[in-house]
Each structure stands twice: as C-alpha cells, then as structure tokens.
Amino acid sequence: MKIFSVRGITQSGKTTTIENIIKELKKRRYSVGSVKDIHFEKFAIDQEGSNTHRHRMSGSELVTARGHYETDILFTKRQPIEEILRFYHHDFVVLEGVEDTNAPKIITAHDTKEIEERLDGTVFAISGRISNVLKEYKGIPVINAMQDIEKLVDLIEKKVYEKLPEFPAECCCACGYSCRELGIKILKGEAKREDCILSEGNIKLSINHQEISMVPFVQKILYNAIIGVVSELEGYHKGANIQIKVGER
Amino acid sequence: MKIFSVRGITQSGKTTTIENIIKELKKRRYSVGSVKDIHFEKFAIDQEGSNTHRHRMSGSELVTARGHYETDILFTKRQPIEEILRFYHHDFVVLEGVEDTNAPKIITAHDTKEIEERLDGTVFAISGRISNVLKEYKGIPVINAMQDIEKLVDLIEKKVYEKLPEFPAECCCACGYSCRELGIKILKGEAKREDCILSEGNIKLSINHQEISMVPFVQKILYNAIIGVVSELEGYHKGANIQIKVGER
Numbered sequence: 459m460k461i462f463s464v465r466g467i468t469q470s471g472k473t474t475t476i477e478n479i480i481k482e483l484k485k486r487r488y489s490v491g492s493v494k495d496i497h498f499e500k501f502a503i504d505q506e507g508s509n510t511h512r513h514r515m516s517g518s519e520l521v522t523a524r525g526h527y528e529t530d531i532l533f534t535k536r537q538p539i540e541e542i543l544r545f546y547h548h549d550f551v552v553l554e555g556v557e558d559t560n561a562p563k564i565i566t567a568h569d570t571k572e573i574e575e576r577l578d579g580t581v582f583a584i585s586g587r588i589s590n591v592l593k594e595y596k597g598i599p600v601i602n603a604m605q606d607i608e609k610l611v612d613l614i615e616k617k618v619y620e621k622l623p624e625f626p627a628e629c630c631c632a633c634g635y636s637c638r639e640l641g642i643k644i645l646k647g648e649a650k651r652e653d654c655i656l657s658e659g660n661i662k663l664s665i666n667h668q669e670i671s672m673v674p675f676v677q678k679i680l681y682n683a684i685i686g687v688v689s690e691l692e693g694y695h696k697g698a699n700i701q702i703k704v705g706e707r
Numbered sequence: 708m709k710i711f712s713v714r715g716i717t718q719s720g721k722t723t724t725i726e727n728i729i730k731e732l733k734k735r736r737y738s739v740g741s742v743k744d745i746h747f748e749k750f751a752i753d754q755e756g757s758n759t760h761r762h763r764m765s766g767s768e769l770v771t772a773r774g775h776y777e778t779d780i781l782f783t784k785r786q787p788i789e790e791i792l793r794f795y796h797h798d799f800v801v802l803e804g805v806e807d808t809n810a811p812k813i814i815t816a817h818d819t820k821e822i823e824e825r826l827d828g829t830v831f832a833i834s835g836r837i838s839n840v841l842k843e844y845k846g847i848p849v850i851n852a853m854q855d856i857e858k859l860v861d862l863i864e865k866k867v868y869e870k871l872p873e874f875p876a877e878c879c880c881a882c883g884y885s886c887r888e889l890g891i892k893i894l895k896g897e898a899k900r901e902d903c904i905l906s907e908g909n910i911k912l913s914i915n916h917q918e919i920s921m922v923p924f925v926q927k928i929l930y931n932a933i934i935g936v937v938s939e940l941e942g943y944h945k946g947a948n949i950q951i952k953v954g955e956r
Contacts (some may be wrong), residue, residue, distance in 0.1 A: 473758045477765040484766035491769035492762040501774035503752055509722045509803065513741040516726040517733035518801070520740035522791050525750035529786040530779060531794055537778040542771050544942075545780055552767070554758065664950040665942045666793055672940065683932040684953060691925070693914045701913040704933060704949040 459546060460618045463553035464585075465576050466566030471586030475566050475603040475610075476552055482611040488549035493542055495555040504532060540624055544668040550618070560638040562618050562645055564610075570595065579642035582617040583610060619644050619651040623671040630673045632656070708795060708946065709867045712802035713834075714825050715815030720835030724815050724852040724859075725801055731860040737798035742791055744804040753781060789873055796944045799867070809887040811867050811894055813859075819844065828891035831866040834859060868893050868900040 464479075466472045476492065483490045504511045510523045514534060523530040539558045543551065553559060566586025567573045573584060573595055584595055589602035601610040619641070627636035632655045635643065643649035655674060661681045663670045672680065684702065688694050713728075715721045725741065732739045753760045759772045763783060772779045788807045792800065802808060815835025816822045822833060822844055833844055838851035850859040868890070876885035881904045884892065892898035910930045912919045921929065933951065937943050 473761055477761055480762065480765035480767050490767050491771075492759075492767040493771040493773060494759045494762060496758075496772055496774045499775055501772075502777065503772055503774075503779045509745075510741075510743045512722055512726055513729065513743060513801075513803070516729035518729050518739050518741040519797065520795060522740075522742040522794075523745055523750075523752055524742060524785060524788075524791065524805075525745045525752075526748055526785060527783070528751065529782040529784065529791060530752045531782070531791070533778040533780070534776070535778065536773060536775060539773075542773065542778060542780070545771075546769060548768065552762075554762070556773075660954045662952045663937065663940075665937070665940075665947045667948070667950075668942065670940055670942045676936070676940065680933070680936045680951070681953065683936050684929070684951065687925070687929045687932050688912065688914070691912075691914075691919060691921070693917065693919050698914045699916070700951075700953040701916075702929070702933065702949075702951045703911045704930065704947075705909050 459543075459548060459551060459621050461543065461551045461553065461559070461561040461621045462564065462582075462614065462618045463556050463559055463561050464564045464566060465555060465557075466586055467568075467572060469587075470566040470568055470572065471589075471603070472554060472566045475564065475585045476554055478603040478607045479552060479611060479614065482607045483550050483614075486611065486615075490550050490552065491546045491548040492552045492554065493539065493556055495553070495557070497555065503530075543621070550614075560622070560624060560641050562641065579645065580638075582645050583613050585610060617645060622651075622654055623656060625671075625673060630656070632674050708792075708797060708800060708870050710792070710800045710802065710808070710810040710870045711813065711831075711863065711867045712805050712808055712810050713813045713815060714804060714806075715835055716817075716821060718836075719815040719817055719821065720838075720852070721803060721815045724813065724834045725803055727852040727856045728801060728860060728863065731856045732799050732863075735860065735864075738796075739799050739801065740795045740797040741801045741803065742788065742805055744802070744806070746804065752779070792870070796946070799863075809871070809873060809890050811890065828894065829887075831894050832859060832862050866894060871900075871903055 464472055464476050480490050510521045513521045519534055521532045539556055560580060562582050563580045564583045564585055565573055565576045565581055567588045569588060581598055584598055584600040585603045589600050592600045594600055603610055622637045622641050625637050633640055633653050640649055640654060644651055661677050688700055713721055713725050729739050759770045762770045768783055770781045788805055809829060811831050812829045813832045813834055814822055814825045814830055816837045818837060830847060833847055833849040834852045838849050841849045843849055852859055871886045871890050874886050882889055882902050889898055889903060893900055910926050912921060937949055
C-alpha cells in the first residue's frame with residue numbers, strides 16, 4: 459500500500475489536485491482510498507436528531523450507520539492516522555491535509571512563501587495555483603494537476619514507495635535511520651524501500667485481520683516463543699511454514 | 708462481546724428504548740457500541756459538495772473524514788453485520804433494526820399483531836408502546852423502557868450471551884445445532900454458551916498447511932506463549948483474533 463499526502467492552505471487547489479489524481483490513478487486501474495483531515499472545529503458528520511446521533515448522545519462509544527449503499531463507522535474520537543490506515547488495503551491512499559504522517563508529500567500553494575512554510579525532505583512535487591506561473595522550485599517539479607495530470611501521476615508512480623512504519627526514532631532505527639529519515643533518503647534516491655529491515659522479517663502478525671508492525675526486537679521474541687513450543691511437536695522441521703490462529707477464549 | 712438487537716416498526720419506540728438501554732448500561736459501567744440500520748433508500752451521511760464527497764465522486768473507494776472530535780470511516784458499500792462487528796470491542800453492542808443476525812432480540816411494538824410479525828425463538832423481551840398496556844406476552848416479559856429500565860437491563864444482563872459465530876448450518880454444527888439453534892436454546896436455558904465447541908479450541912496450528920492436533924495441555928502452552936508477547940503490542944485487545952505466519956528464516 460502506497461501512501462502520500464497533499465498539503466496546502468485553503469483555496470490553494472488541494473482538493474482539485476486530489477480529485478484529478480484519484481481519477482487518473484483509477485484510470486490506471488489502481489485501487490484508491492483517501493483520508494481528509496477537517497480543520498474546522500465544529501465539524502460533525504452526523505445530523506443532530508438523527509437516530510445515530512441519539513445513540514451517541516446516550517453514550518454509545520462507536521456508532522455505525524448502515525444504509526442501502528454505504529456503511530459509516532463513526533468513531534467518537536480523533537484517531538491517529540496509523541490507526542485509520544489499518545482499515546485500508548488499497549494500492550494508493552491519498553491523505554488530504556494530514557499532518558501526523560511522514561509519507562511523501564505534494565504541496566499545493568498560491569506562492570513561494572506558502573511553499574517555504576511546508577517545504578521539507580518529504581516533498582516530491584508541488585501543484586495547485588502556483589503551477590500556473592512556475593515549473594520548478596528548488597529542484598522540485600511544479601506540475602499543473604488540471605493540464606498535466608498524467609505527468610503528476612507518473613511522478614507519483616515513480617516516487618511513492620510502499621508504506622514505511624512510523625516508529626519514533628527511539629523504537630527502531632534498525633536500518634540506521636528513523637522511519638522519517640529513511641523515507642526522505644528513498645525519495646532522494648539515496649536508499650531503497652527494502653533497506654527497511656522490517657521488510658525482511660520472517661514473521662507476520664495480524665490482529666483482527668489487520669497487520670501489526672513489530673520492531674525486530676519484538677519479532678524475535680515472538681518468533682522464539684513460537685518456535686520454542688512448536689519445535690517440540692511432531693510435524694515440525696526447520697524452516698517449516700507455520701500458521702497459527704488464535705480466537706476468542 | 709455481547710450482542711442484541713432491537714426490532715420494530717417506525718414509531719414503535721425503538722430508538723427511545725435503545726437510548727434508555729445504552730444509558731443504563733453505561734451507568735453500570737459497561738462499554739457500549741451500536742449499529743443502526745437505515746431503511747431509507749436515499750440515505751447518505753456525507754453532504755454533497757463536501758471535500759470527502761468530492762473524493763468519493765472521483766473514485767476513492769474508502770473515504771475517511773477526520774475532525775477534531777470524531778473519525779468517520781465511510782465505506783461505499785453496505786457491509787454485512789459480521790464485518791461491521793469486527794470493528795467493535797465493547798462489552799455490549801446494540802443493533803437497531805438489523806436483520807442479518809441471530810443475536811437475541813427485543814421487539815418494540817404498538818400491538819400484538821406487530822409482535823406476532825417478529826416473534827421467534829430469539830426474542831427475550833418486548834418493549835415500546837405496547838408496554839403501556841401489557842406486562843407479558845406468551846411468556847415473554849413486556850417491559851416499559853422509560854419506567855422500568857433497570858428491570859429491562861437486568862434481563863439483558865441475564866439473557867444476552869457472548870456473541871456466537873454466525874456460521875451457516877452446513878459449515879459447523881459441531882455442537883449438534885446450527886449457531887441460530889444453539890442461541891435459541893441458550894435463551895431457553897436448554898443449553899449453555901460453552902456448548903459452542905469453538906469456544907474450547909481457541910488456537911489452531913498448521914505446519915506447511917497441515918493442521919496439527921494439539922492436546923489441550925499443549926494448546927494452552929502455545930496460547931500462553933503467544934498471548935504473553937502479543938498482549939503487550941498496540942492493536943491487541945482481549946478476545947482479538949490473532950494470526951501469525953512464520954516462514955523460512
């Protein structure tokens with residue numbers, strides 16, 4: 459799953475850029491999901507007085523509204539982006555206005571001042587209104603999403619890598635870098651996605667069908683715990699493929 | 708996780724009953740979630756013209772709207788209730804108007820004709836408007852959710868059992884009954900939740916795709932080894948379905 463974000467202030471062309479990107483990705487037959495961060499204090503998707511709103515007001519901590527053509531799962535808290543992404547299993551996920559991520563980033567802007575406010579090593583393209591007057595800024599391509607959407611999506615295909623974990627530097631750094639630093643190096647062409655040593659891991663863990671990332675240290679503990687028991691059973695041999703399912707007790 | 712549904716036609720007191728139940732369950736310090744089935748053809752929670760609506764119209768297959776105080780995951784399809792319940796980890800989940808479930812059921816009704824239309828072995832209580840004039844119907848208690856909510860929730864605590872699987876009869880019946888039949892027997896006091904034999908063997912092991920039988924003693928050792936590690940990881944909660952794959956090292 460490849461993730462990227464689009465960042466920029468209101469009216470800089472953010473949603474229009476995303477609309478065009480999604481359409482072009484779909485045209486190229488990718489599955490696409492998206493997340494929109496809403497920076498409007500009073501945002502509430504559910505109408506006051508609706509039955510689901512009444513559930514929530516009574517104390518229901520998770521409310522789902524299921525209609526004929528949609529299923530809306532309404533968490534009563536702001537969730538971290540990593541939690542949200544667990545629900546996604548798409549080729550590409552576009553994040554609009556999301557800040558708690560180190561994913562590769564497209565900036566939309568009116569002018570270079572707005573670019574500068576958001577510029578960092580995770581930026582691989584610039585778009586939005588400024589693309590009418592600029593073609594490049596400090597080596598980063600500025601692309602018009604209305605006229606040159608194919609060029610922009612070519613760049614997305616080339617630059618955006620399989621999602622990295624988002625561990626804090628103190629938790630992993632097993633590749634020699636923090637996840638954020640490795641991401642920046644991949645964009646620069648100075649490292650590869652495979653340099654994330656978690657990719658090598660020979661043990662995969664899912665909880666409720668959602669894959670859980672484990673730092674190498676934890677991978678090893680779980681691996682040793684399992685092999686320690688299973689290797690005593692008939693049927694086991696070194697290098698065997700082992701699958702374990704644990705359900706409700 | 709204990710699941711029950713409330714069923715009845717519009718204006719029979721369904722949502723009011725649920726509101727009172729949720730409040731009382733919360734008062735008793737249970738965690739509570741809920742699902743509302745909306746039988747209104749044109750239901751759509753998202754406003755036309757919103758940015759998330761624009762994402763969806765562009766082809767995004769899963770859209771999340773994240774505000775300051777909520778996270779709304781908007782699936783573009785009607786999902787089966789079993790899929791929806793995977794997002795829930797609450798002591799109780801109340802289903803309003805949901806039909807694709809065999810969970811224990813409370814009927815709300817204006818009159819006995821409406822009761823009869825919904826009466827089956829899964830019904831353990833009746834409420835709604837009819838509770839103003841009736842105290843029992845064919846041995847099933849009729850309870851007013853406004854005046855006697857404690858009595859109604861006492862009954863919920865007594866009757867509603869830990870969620871059973873919802874296998875079709877041809878898939879399991881290992882206990883001698885279909886999941887629906889076993890549920891009905893539990894409500895009648897003729898069977899116990901533990902009669903579901905899937906509750907016993909809560910861990911399955913395959914080596915090179917062949918299932919390995921383990922005596923309960925070994926099951927427990929492996930179970931404890933895994934839970935001991937996994938329960939320390941984010942994403943874990945009691946009763947989670949865990950899947951682990953170990954390949955060649």
